[in-house]
Amino acid sequence: MPATHTTLAQHVAIVTGASSGIGLAVAEAMAAAGAAVVINYHSQEAPADDLAERIIAAGGRATVIQADVADEADVARLFNETVDVYGRVDIVVCNSGVQKDAAIADMTLEDWNTVIDVNLTGQFLCAREAVRHFRRQPRSGRPARSAGTVIAMSSVHEIIPWAGHINYASAKGGSRMLTRSLAQEVAADGIRINAIAPGAIRTPINKEAWETEAALEKLLRLVPYGRIGEPEDVARAAVWLASDDADYVTGTTLFVDGGMSLYPEFRDNG
Template identity: 60%
Template sequence: MNSTTTSAIETTAPPVTMHKLLTGQRALVTGANSGIGKAVAIALGQAGADVVINYVDDDAAATAVVEEIKKSGTRAYAHKADVSSEDQVAAMFARMMQEFGTVDILVSNAGLQRDSAFHEMTLAQWNKVLNVNLTGQFLCARAAVREFLRRGVVPSVSSAAGKIICMSSVHQEIPWGGHVNYASSKGGIKLLMESMAQELAPKRIRVNAIAPGAIRTPINTAAWQTKEAYDSLMTLVPYGRIGEPEDIARAAVWLASDHSDYVVGTTLFVDGGMTLYPGFATGG
């Protein structure tokens, strides 16, 4: 680790061979032109799925993800849409039906932060985060479920009629002062996911969530870029390393595959033990 910065460090995630667990399936990943969404989209492609890259800005970044996925021999294209807009979500899924014929996997990853002390938080900051992080997941999941129900199970493709992965956060469990809107959105995702899973499981639709901990992404650069920040962050992570987008991506591939066919309504915490509350390791 450099004395002043960790930004040049190579991934701390161990190398893993990506098997073709998703061949013949079609996936949509929201917020997929950077960070966790980008890694998930690339991993799904490497696992054999055709992938739609949803994004809201930076056309060049989205195009780069598409080209990376195509190297795996699968199809991909980018679609610009705001997931908090009902009309834009409907258009995005309509195009996917035209391009790929159906959808088998939805990874609802799009999310953002608008941080503020609670007493200074504006209604606009509150609404923006809830609209993208929570309502966006509802709109995308609803569109996907309608297609899953129309098509039903295709045994040659998957044991399930469809798979939804809701990207949550350790902050669906851990309170986060100064980020009340974000934590509230993630708490909402928890029960959105569980309620969908309960209702849709009899239709052979599997809904689960991934709750990342501290992951090295552009959204939280200040938390890991310097040695001092990284060392401070590690006091919250018993496993002793920062998470990488690849750690989340590999979990997503597993949850989207038939290897996890009996996993329904579960949040998979990928956090190096952050939700173990390490501050109490020596008795608090």
């Protein structure tokens, strides 16, 4: 677990899809920064429980709550149970995501709907519930200058087209405008809405892209900085965005991608 500091002391954070990969790293980093963390999972209970045990053993606070972010009632329950345990919610990281890849001619409606439901509608449902809770919470109990903050986990593919993955890229493009439009709508309430767009990150979901030397070499051609990202790279960015250090930041996407979104094919003058 990372070294403990107090950037997020007294905050309560919900991290969806926190049983693996980026979500797990974000939950662990926020706990190390002083937040009480709700570790949400959909189907992988054991790693979520293991993470909670590590956080608690290190002196932090953590609770595990199962919920499907694409289910409206489940999302409401996730927030209500969080408030039952901790009394409030201050940070929501909409991290849950899936991929169902196929060429357009082979992509089923079910695969399209599944990815849109989890990756985009899930972010909408969590952000909507977050705004409702942030608005209800009294100013006197706030641990931060803002009334609350939402971080949507996007992708470099919110701006980079991705053939063979149109459901995923469409959901991430939608996440970009959800972030910007919602930030515009709720800024006057003191609520901050931002997104993080990871590039190539070493997680189980994309293991085939980095697990062999040949695959990694091919991947790194797309990353000007010359290394694959680690979940902790994204986690550190999330802690900053959630903290008062980023209090004047809203409606933006922070790219954590080693330059992947800089059109690396043009680095030698095109």
